[in-house]
Each structure stands twice: as C-alpha cells, then as structure tokens.
Amino acid sequence: MKTTGPALFRQKLLSTGDAFLRLGEAGQTAAEAERIRAIRLASVLRNTPWMMAANIANASVALIAFHNSSLFPWIAAWTLMVVGIALVTGFGSWQGRRLPPRETASLRGSRRAVIFAALLSALWAALVLLFYDGANEQQRLVIVAITVGMMGGGGFALATVPPAAITFSVVMGLGALAALSSATEPVGIILLALYLIYAAIIIRASLALCESLTIRVRAQMAAAEQRDVIGLLLNDFEEHAADWLWGLDHDLHLRRASSRFFEQLHYDEAHAFGRPFWELLPCSGSSCRMLPQMNGSDDLRQMLEGRASFRDFEICVMRDGQPAVWSLSAKAMVDAKGEFAGYRGVSRDVTQAREARNRIEYMARHDSLTDVGNRILLNEELDRAIGRLERSGEHFSILLLDLDRFKQVNDMHGHSAGDELLREVASVLKSACGDANILARLGGDEFVVIHTAMNAPRAATELANRLVEALSRPFALSSGTARIGVSIGIASAPLDGSNTDILMRNADLALYRAKAEGRNRFQFFDRSLDAAARRRNLIEQELRTAVANESLTMNFQPLVDSGDGQVLCVESLLRWNHATLGAISPAEFIPIAEDVGLIEQIGAWVIRQGCMTAAAWPETVRIAVNLSPRQFGGTGLYASIAAALRDSGLPPSRLELEVTESLLLKTDTLVESTLTAIKALGVRIALDDFGTGYSSLSYLRKYRFDKLKIDQSFISDIESNRDSRAIVSAIIALGRDLGISLAAEGVETEGQYKILQTLGCSELQGYLIGRPMPSDELSSFLTSRAAASSVRQRA
Structure with a gap:
C-alpha cells in the first residue's frame, strides 16, 4: 500500500526527530547507547539544582533592573514563570538524588531533556523578544548580559546531552536574532555576533564532550568486563587449581585463604584465622632429603618479618609422615599511607617437581x-x-x-x-x-x-x-x-x-x-716429573719448528757382508742437533713426534731424503729406513714411498723398510693391505729387533719378510753366553730355511764378528764396522771399503 503525502511527511519528521535525539551516539551499539545515555542524563540531573538556582538568580536581576519601568508587571509575570519552573525542576532533582543510578536510559529521557531545554530557553528568548525594544539602554545591557550568560551556562550544563544543549542554544539564539536583527546601533550588532559564536561553541563542545564520554564509558565497560572475567577465573582457580591462596594482616596473622589451603593443612577456618602463619604450616624439624639446606618455620618467620615480597621460597614440611616441599610466593601490601599492610600469597606442593629437578641435577653430575x-x-x-x-x-x-x-x-x-x-x-x-x-x-x-x-x-x-x-x-x-x-x-x-x-x-x-x-x-x-714435563713440552715446541724448517739431519750406518766385508746396505738414522739443547736422542724425540702427530711428516721426509741420497751410491748398496707403527695409521705412507722412488730414480729393490714386531700386533686390514702394496712396489721389508718383545713364528708365515735383524741384546754376550749363541744360531738357521737373509746388530768386537761369520749370518752391523756418520763421511767410507774389497779379491 502506497504511503500518502501527509503520512510520509510525518514519518520523515519522526525519523529526523529520532536522528536528532541520537546525536553523539554514532558508532555505538544499542547496549552501549542505552548505558552511555543514562550516564549523560545523570550528569545533567546532577547539575540541575545549580542550573535552576542560576535561573532564579538571573530572573531576579532582570526584575530588579525593571523596577521603575512601565514593563515591570510583565517582567514580574515572566519572572514568576521562570522561578516556578526552576523550583519545581530543582525540587524534583533534589528528591531523585537518593534513588540508585539507572544503568540504562531510553530515547524518552533524551526527549524529555530536549522539551525541558526548549521550554526554558523559550522563556529566556521571550525576555529578549518582548522587552528589548521597550527597555532603555541600561536595561538592554542587562537583558543581553543575562541572556548571553544563560546561553553559555545552560548550554554547558546540558552539554552531555547534545540534543538538549543544541535546542537550548538555538532557541535562545533565534530569539536574540529576532530581537537584534533590526538593531542599527553597533552594540546590537556585536551582541548578535556574540550570540551566534556562543551557540556554535556550545554545539561543538557538546558533541566533543559526548565523544569523550563515550570513550571513557567504553573503557569502564571493558574494565568491568575484565574484572568479571578475572573474578570468574579467580573463583574457578580457587576451586580447582593445585595452588592455594592466602592473605596475612600487618601482624602476619592469617586473615583469608582459599578452600584448598585448609584442605592442605587439615584445619578449619575457625582454628586457622588469626594465628601466625608459620605456626600453621607443618614445617619439618628434621633434614629434608630433597633440599640441601632445609628451610623451616624459623626461616619462614624471618622471611615474613622482612616485610618484602618474595618468590619460590621452598620449605620442607611433613605430610602423612613423609617429607614434602612447598613453594611460597607472596607480595607485600601497603595501605594508602604507604605502610605495610600484610601479604597476599600463593603456595603449591612442588615435591614431585623438586624430586625431578634433583634427579636431573644428579644425572648432570x-x-x-x-x-x-x-x-x-x-x-x-x-x-x-x-x-x-x-x-x-x-x-x-x-x-x-x-x-x-x-x-x-x-x-x-x-x-x-x-x-x-x-x-x-x-x-x-x-x-x-x-x-x-x-x-x-x-x-x-x-x-x-x-x-x-x-x-x-x-x-x-x-x-x-x-x-x-x-x-x-x-x-x-x-x-x-x-x-x-x-x-x-x-x-x-x-x-x-x-x-x-x-x-x-x-x-x-x-x-x-x-x-x-x-x-x-x-x-x-715429585719435582723431577715437572722438570721432565717441561723439557717434553719444550722439545715438542722446538720439534715442530725443526720439522717446519727441515733442520733435522740424517746419519748413516753401514751393514757389510760377513764374508768379504763389502757394504751391502746402509741404515739411515735420524738426528737432531738443537742450537741450545744440543744433540737430542731419537729415543727422546721420536716418541714425542708419534704422540703429537708429527711422525708421518717426519717419516715421509726421511724416506725422501734417504732415497735422494742413496741414488748417488753404488748400485749394489741399499738404503734401509725405519718405519714407525704410527705411520701405518693413515693412507699417506704408500704414496710417500712411491713418490720418493719416482722423484729420486732409486730402484725399489734398493729401498729396504724396517718394521718392528709391535706393528704386527695390530691385526687390522689397513696394516696388511699397506704392507702388501709396498711389497708389490718391489721394496724390501725387514723385521727389526727380532727375538725381543712379542716374537712369534706366526708372523713369518703370515708376512713374507726379506730380512730378519737379530737384536743386539743377543749379540752383546754371544762370546760368553751359550744360550745367546744357541738362540742366534737357531734364528740364523730358521732364516736360511725360509730363504730370508739375516743381519746382526750391535757387533762391537772381533770375537762377535768371527762367531756370527761362522754361524752363517750374512750381514753385520755395529761400531766395529762403522759408527753412524754424515753423508759425506759415508761416501769416503764406501770408497775405502770398495777399494779394500778389490784388493782382497786380487789377492
């Protein structure tokens, strides 16, 4: 059904009226608007008695200003109307002060405020409209001053309700406009401008105040909601949490506690409240297995009497005859004067956590x-x-x-x-x-x-x-x-x-x-150990420098044929002459080199130098180089041997590598594969110091050696010790049967030489034949030996 013209106009008018009444409520929900509206109206009601008193006072001033004027009766009637409305309104507001504040307010409250503002402002506008033209100059000034003041005062008194404040200001402004618009004197024009400025300021201030009030009320509503949530959570916490709450007064007596607190203590409230806190807790008087240093009732009392906040203060208590650990945390409270007012605290049973922590600490140690x-x-x-x-x-x-x-x-x-x-x-x-x-x-x-x-x-x-x-x-x-x-x-x-x-x-x-x-x-x-350690450290440091600078040297000791004395092989011997420490024995620095990982580098250098030096010797002379078991720990030994032979041009058959029986104790595949690879190059392998340590005939079956070197410990007393002679004889016979050449070390006397020659030992080495010597001396030795051998052959 189509809406008729008057009905449509009435509908639009009502809609416009509602929109006007909702000024200052933009962006608010319905619930927020009702609550904020109630607060705004309550603010107006609180100011109403003072506003009515101001109306009565200003009306009285106007009446006095016209006491000798012909308009006095009319002014008196007007004053009675203002005073009557003010008294009725003020009395009603005074009576309503005892009523509880309303939580919400509908638009009807705003509408009443607008109607009241319109009525009151119309009365004050009538003062200007009815009496300004007939008043003298002084009376006009009084009218303008009173009405301007009422516009400002009333507008600000109604500022929390923007529709009422605007209505009040606009009605008074229109009255002033109607009365002063025909005025030709400058004062009238100025006063008219003041009316308009005041009206604009009041309208803007009212809307701004309403917006500020909205923000504040929303914050209060959010805070109230948070308090409600916190209250619900706190109640739920007290009912279901494992922790328990308590509060003490300034004398450190219990004044409040949650139900869990009394459950833990097995106390009822009547027996617990008012007693010192440390007397209520079942503190253990014996040592607690979970605390290295147990806190008891005296420690708790001392902590509380310090009147400072504390956290995770652990005490040992007895629960059903068993020790347990409780943790206490509390905040010291102060009153408005800043004086100590007691504690608010929380406690919990941390026995299991403490045991777990102790277990973790135990495992860590x-x-x-x-x-x-x-x-x-x-x-x-x-x-x-x-x-x-x-x-x-x-x-x-x-x-x-x-x-x-x-x-x-x-x-x-x-x-x-x-x-x-x-x-x-x-x-x-x-x-x-x-x-x-x-x-x-x-x-x-x-x-x-x-x-x-x-x-x-x-x-x-x-x-x-x-x-x-x-x-x-x-x-x-x-x-x-x-x-x-x-x-x-x-x-x-x-x-x-x-x-x-x-x-x-x-x-x-x-x-x-x-x-x-x-x-x-x-x-x-003892101190000698310290001195030895210091020397070892010094040698280690200096050895690193010597290896880096290649300042180690080599001596050579010959091995000769036991029959004709011809040099068959020369053993290379590493030497180190230090500038300040003097000559350092290989027996001292070689173990250090093995320990600190220098032996592979030193061994590779010795093999290379030995091959380079031997390349200049007669083709019948071999070079023998000792190998450390540590050199077999990596994969670089084979490569260093192959490179030394290649770079020096020395035939592999002229290189003889000496290994000790300690190497053969390692039954790993790396040692076996390395020895096999070296043999495949054509290099000879000699077993050094045979007959000592871990000698085992199984080595001779497992590894194919080219030479056995009989240890000098058997040679030193071979002239006087029949057992030594028998052992040496057996070794020589064993080597002969296996097709392995024999060499005897440590030959120092002619008697030893003769016995070994008689027993059939093919190669001899020792001081009798030649001491270790530098390379240049060895060259002379080889030349002299070759000449002597030639003479014997011609003879």
Missing part, C-alpha cells in the same frame, strides 16, 4: 654408565676441597687412575664387555673408597678419587694400595674372566699445588711415570 661422578661433579668437589684448604687448612690428595690392559679386554671380549667391566670396576672403587672420598670418571677407563685427610700423603698411600690390590683380582664377566690392573698418579695439596689445574696436571705426570715403570702401581708426584 654423574656418569650414566657407572653412576659415579663425572667431570662436572669432580670440578665442583675440587673447588669445595680447595675452599676448605684455604679456610681451615684441610689437606687432600688427588688420585688419578688409569686401568691397565683395558684395551685388550675391549679387543678380546667386545665393547659391551668393556662397559660391563667399567661398571664392575666402579663398584669395586666405590667399596674401596667409602663414603668419605669422592669418586668420578673422567671418561674411557680413567677415574679420579679426591681423598681428604690431614696426613694426606700417608693416607693416600694406604688408599692407593687398597685400590691396586682390589683391581688386581680377576673380574668375572658374562663373556669370560678379565684380568686388569691399575696405574695411579697421586698429587697432594698443598704440597703439590693449591689449584685444580696444577693438581690435575701433576697427578697426570705421576700417572705417566707409574705406567712407564711397569703399571699396576702408584706413583707420587
């Missing part, structure tokens, strides 16, 4: 395989021992243990058996050391004992004897019986040092000496 201490625990205990030494002079010793023959157990029984053995060893060491000593595993098969005693060296001797004896017994493993031993190095504080690094270093030096002297024993540190 103990070896997972043997369950003894690890390096972390060792360093901590050493720091404590040094602290006691500094404070009270308490002596202690460090015993550094290294298991003997442990690698053999690993090789023979497997790594699982090695782990089993380490666990058994740790158990034996725990029993032997007792609770008074600290036992830790450094890694591998190394252990450390910290032994505290005022007579440290003597007590350490007794302990070391017990440990050596305990580990000398056989260990029954799942894979069989294992026999090991232990070497122990001992350093005592403060005699051998007073800090961790020095003591551990000195114990390590003592251990090194114990292993060198035969193992399965202990050795105390």
Whole structure:
C-alpha cells in the first residue's frame, strides 16, 4: 500500500526527530547507547539544582533592573514563570538524588531533556523578544548580559546531552536574532555576533564532550568486563587449581585463604584465622632429603618479618609422615599511607617437581654408565676441597687412575664387555673408597678419587694400595674372566699445588711415570716429573719448528757382508742437533713426534731424503729406513714411498723398510693391505729387533719378510753366553730355511764378528764396522771399503 503525502511527511519528521535525539551516539551499539545515555542524563540531573538556582538568580536581576519601568508587571509575570519552573525542576532533582543510578536510559529521557531545554530557553528568548525594544539602554545591557550568560551556562550544563544543549542554544539564539536583527546601533550588532559564536561553541563542545564520554564509558565497560572475567577465573582457580591462596594482616596473622589451603593443612577456618602463619604450616624439624639446606618455620618467620615480597621460597614440611616441599610466593601490601599492610600469597606442593629437578641435577653430575661422578661433579668437589684448604687448612690428595690392559679386554671380549667391566670396576672403587672420598670418571677407563685427610700423603698411600690390590683380582664377566690392573698418579695439596689445574696436571705426570715403570702401581708426584714435563713440552715446541724448517739431519750406518766385508746396505738414522739443547736422542724425540702427530711428516721426509741420497751410491748398496707403527695409521705412507722412488730414480729393490714386531700386533686390514702394496712396489721389508718383545713364528708365515735383524741384546754376550749363541744360531738357521737373509746388530768386537761369520749370518752391523756418520763421511767410507774389497779379491 502506497504511503500518502501527509503520512510520509510525518514519518520523515519522526525519523529526523529520532536522528536528532541520537546525536553523539554514532558508532555505538544499542547496549552501549542505552548505558552511555543514562550516564549523560545523570550528569545533567546532577547539575540541575545549580542550573535552576542560576535561573532564579538571573530572573531576579532582570526584575530588579525593571523596577521603575512601565514593563515591570510583565517582567514580574515572566519572572514568576521562570522561578516556578526552576523550583519545581530543582525540587524534583533534589528528591531523585537518593534513588540508585539507572544503568540504562531510553530515547524518552533524551526527549524529555530536549522539551525541558526548549521550554526554558523559550522563556529566556521571550525576555529578549518582548522587552528589548521597550527597555532603555541600561536595561538592554542587562537583558543581553543575562541572556548571553544563560546561553553559555545552560548550554554547558546540558552539554552531555547534545540534543538538549543544541535546542537550548538555538532557541535562545533565534530569539536574540529576532530581537537584534533590526538593531542599527553597533552594540546590537556585536551582541548578535556574540550570540551566534556562543551557540556554535556550545554545539561543538557538546558533541566533543559526548565523544569523550563515550570513550571513557567504553573503557569502564571493558574494565568491568575484565574484572568479571578475572573474578570468574579467580573463583574457578580457587576451586580447582593445585595452588592455594592466602592473605596475612600487618601482624602476619592469617586473615583469608582459599578452600584448598585448609584442605592442605587439615584445619578449619575457625582454628586457622588469626594465628601466625608459620605456626600453621607443618614445617619439618628434621633434614629434608630433597633440599640441601632445609628451610623451616624459623626461616619462614624471618622471611615474613622482612616485610618484602618474595618468590619460590621452598620449605620442607611433613605430610602423612613423609617429607614434602612447598613453594611460597607472596607480595607485600601497603595501605594508602604507604605502610605495610600484610601479604597476599600463593603456595603449591612442588615435591614431585623438586624430586625431578634433583634427579636431573644428579644425572648432570654423574656418569650414566657407572653412576659415579663425572667431570662436572669432580670440578665442583675440587673447588669445595680447595675452599676448605684455604679456610681451615684441610689437606687432600688427588688420585688419578688409569686401568691397565683395558684395551685388550675391549679387543678380546667386545665393547659391551668393556662397559660391563667399567661398571664392575666402579663398584669395586666405590667399596674401596667409602663414603668419605669422592669418586668420578673422567671418561674411557680413567677415574679420579679426591681423598681428604690431614696426613694426606700417608693416607693416600694406604688408599692407593687398597685400590691396586682390589683391581688386581680377576673380574668375572658374562663373556669370560678379565684380568686388569691399575696405574695411579697421586698429587697432594698443598704440597703439590693449591689449584685444580696444577693438581690435575701433576697427578697426570705421576700417572705417566707409574705406567712407564711397569703399571699396576702408584706413583707420587715429585719435582723431577715437572722438570721432565717441561723439557717434553719444550722439545715438542722446538720439534715442530725443526720439522717446519727441515733442520733435522740424517746419519748413516753401514751393514757389510760377513764374508768379504763389502757394504751391502746402509741404515739411515735420524738426528737432531738443537742450537741450545744440543744433540737430542731419537729415543727422546721420536716418541714425542708419534704422540703429537708429527711422525708421518717426519717419516715421509726421511724416506725422501734417504732415497735422494742413496741414488748417488753404488748400485749394489741399499738404503734401509725405519718405519714407525704410527705411520701405518693413515693412507699417506704408500704414496710417500712411491713418490720418493719416482722423484729420486732409486730402484725399489734398493729401498729396504724396517718394521718392528709391535706393528704386527695390530691385526687390522689397513696394516696388511699397506704392507702388501709396498711389497708389490718391489721394496724390501725387514723385521727389526727380532727375538725381543712379542716374537712369534706366526708372523713369518703370515708376512713374507726379506730380512730378519737379530737384536743386539743377543749379540752383546754371544762370546760368553751359550744360550745367546744357541738362540742366534737357531734364528740364523730358521732364516736360511725360509730363504730370508739375516743381519746382526750391535757387533762391537772381533770375537762377535768371527762367531756370527761362522754361524752363517750374512750381514753385520755395529761400531766395529762403522759408527753412524754424515753423508759425506759415508761416501769416503764406501770408497775405502770398495777399494779394500778389490784388493782382497786380487789377492
């Protein structure tokens, strides 16, 4: 059905009216608008008594201004109307002050405010319209001053309700416009301008104030909603959380607590409230296994009396006869004067967490395989021992243990058996050391004992004897019986040092000496070990420089044919003449080179130099070069030999490499494949020092050697010792039967020479024939030997 013209006009008018009443509510939800509207109207109502008082006062001023005017009766009637409305409105507002504030307000409230503003402003506009023309100059000034003041005061009093403020200002402005528009004097025009400016300011200020109020109310609503949510969460927390809340007054007495608090304490509220907090908690009076230093009721009381906030203060309590750990955190509260007002706190049972943390800390400080201490625990205990030494002079010793023959157990029984053995060893060491000593595993098969005693060296001797004896017994493993031993190095504080690094270093030096002297024993540190270590470090540093600068040299010692004395081979011998240390024996610097990884570089240099030098010798003379077992640890040995032969032009048959029986103990494929590859080059392989150490005839069957060198220990007493002569004779016969040439080392007398010649040893070497000599001397020696051999042949 189509809307008619009047109805449509009425509908638009109502819609425009509603939009006007909703000024200042843009962007608000319906709920927000109703709540904010109630606050805005309440603000107007609070100002209403003062606004009505101002109306009565200003009306009275106008009445007084016209007391001698013919318009006085009309002014009096107008004044009575203003006073009547003001009294009724003010009285109603005064009575409503006791009513609770409304939470919401509809548009009807805004409409009433607009109607009231229109009525009141119309009365004040009538003052200008009806009486301005008939008033004298002074009365006109009073009218304008009063109405301008009422416009400003009323507009700002109604500012929180923009429709009412605008209505009030516009109605008064229109009245002023109608009365003053015909005025020709400058004052009237100025006053008219003031009316218009005031009206614009009031309208803008009203809308801005409404917007500010909207922002503030929205913030209050959000805060109230948050408080409600927090309240709900807090109630839920108190009912279901594992933590429990409590509050103390300024005397540290319990004043409030959650239900969980009373459940934990087995108290009812009547017996708990008003009592000191530390008396309520079941603090344990005995040591707590979960806390290194237990906090009890006295500690808690001292903490609370400090009146400062604290966090995670742990105390040991008794729960059903078992120790437990509770954690307390609290905030110190202050009143408006800044004085202490008590605590608000929370507590929780952290027993399981503490046990888990203790377990983690234990695992971090103990070896997972043997369950003894690890390096972390060792360093901590050493720091404590040094602290006691500094404070009270308490002596202690460090015993550094290294298991003997442990690698053999690993090789023979497997790594699982090695782990089993380490666990058994740790158990034996725990029993032997007792609770008074600290036992830790450094890694591998190394252990450390910290032994505290005022007579440290003597007590350490007794302990070391017990440990050596305990580990000398056989260990029954799942894979069989294992026999090991232990070497122990001992350093005592403060005699051998007073800090961790020095003591551990000195114990390590003592251990090194114990292993060198035969193992399965202990050795105390002494200053000679320190001097030896310093010399070793110096030699290591200087050796690196010497290798880099190629300042090592080579001497040569000949091997001759036992029949005609002709030189068959020359052994190259490494020498090192240091500028300040003098001549350093190979027996000293070669092991160091092996330990620090220089032996491969040195060995490659020796092979190359030997081949280069031998290339200038007669074709009948071979060069012999000693190889270290460490040179077989990588893949560079074969390459260095092949390169030396290629670059020097020396035939492979003239290069003879000497290996020791210790190399053949390694039954790995790398050693076998390297020896096979070297033989394939045509290079000769000699077995040095045969007859000593780990001699085994199985080596001769497994590896095809070209020469056996009989150790000089059998040659030195061959003239007087029938056993030595028999052994040498047997070796020579064995070599002859296997087709292997024989060489005897250490020939120093004519008698030895004759015996070896008679027994059929083909090659002889020793001081009798020639000492190690430089290359130039060797050249002269070869020339003289060749000449002598030629003379014998002609004779």
